[in-house]
Ligand SMILES: [Zn+2]
C-alpha cells in the first residue's frame with residue numbers, strides 16, 4: 001500500500017509506463033465516523049462549559065482522577081462519584097522548552113522558550129500536563145491556577161494552561177454521593193481519508209495484457225483442475241498456487257441478467273443495457289460483464305465482444321451480445 005497523496009508516490013506514478021499505471025490504481029477511501037465521548041467525558045466536557053472541573057473517584061483507594069477514567073489503575077475497580085476539583089493546583093514537575101515546537105492544536109509555533117508543567121489540581125491524585133504562562137522560572141511546589149478560554153464550549157481547548165498564583169490553600173472536596181449526574185452524550189463526528197494504491201499483481205498483469213490482444217485467459221489448477229475466471233493467485237478449492245494459463249473461448253450460456261432502466265444507468269457506458277452472468281464454454285464458473293443487447297433471456301447463447309481500442313483493462317471487454 002502506498003499513499004497516493006504522498007509526494008514520492010506521485011513522482012513514482014508519473015515515471016510509470018502506461019501499462020504499469022493500469023496495474024496500480026490510486027484510490028482514496030473516505031470514512032466518516034462518530035466518536036462518542038462516553039459517560040465520563042460527556043459529563044466532564046459538559047461541566048467545562050461552566051468553567052468547572054470534575055474528577056472521578058475510586059471507591060476503594062479514594063484517588064481522584066482528572067481527566068476522568070472509568071477504572072482506577074491501582075485497584076482495578078470501576079470509579080464512581082464526581083468531585084469538583086481545582087482550579088488551583090501545585091506544580092509537580094516542570095521543563096523549559098527551547099525547541100521551536102508546533103502547537104498540535106493550532107499548528108502555530110510555541111514561544112521559545114516556553115514552560116511545560118505537570119500540575120496536580122487541588123483535590124486530585126493525578127496530574128495535568130499543560131503550558132505555564134508568565135515569565136518567571138517556576139519551582140516544584142509552586143502554586144498555580146488553571147487558565148480558561150474567554151468562551152468555554154466544552155472542549156479540551158477551553159483550558160489554555162496554567163498561571164502562577166501567589167498563595168492559596170490546598171482544598172480537598174467531598175466525594176459526591178450521587179454516582180453519575182446525567183449529561184448529553186458527547187459525540188464528535190469526523191472523517192478519515194485513506195489514500196492507497198491498488199495493484200493487480202502478476203496474475204492481474206498477465207490477464208489484462210492478454211485482454212489487450214483480445215484473448216480471455218483463465219488459470220487452471222494443476223492439482224484439482226478447477227478453472228478460475230477472473231484468475232486468482234490461489235486455487236479457491238484447494239489453495240494450490242500451481243496453476244497454468246488456459247484460453248477461454250469467447251462464448252457462453254446466459255445464466256443470469258439484469259436490465260437497467262434509463263433512469264438508473266448513470267455511470268454505465270452508452271452501449272451497456274445491464275449486467276450478464278455468463279457461464280463460459282467449457283468452464284463451471286460464471287463471468288459477470290455488461291449485456292449489450294436487449295431481449296435476451298436466461299439460457300441463450302451469447303458472445304463476448306471486445307472494444308476496438310484496448311488498453312489492458314477490464315473495459316477492453318465491451319460486454320456480451322447475442
Ligand atoms: Zn483505587
Ligand SMILES: [Zn+2]
Nearest residue numbers: 221224235238
Ligand atoms: Zn485446486
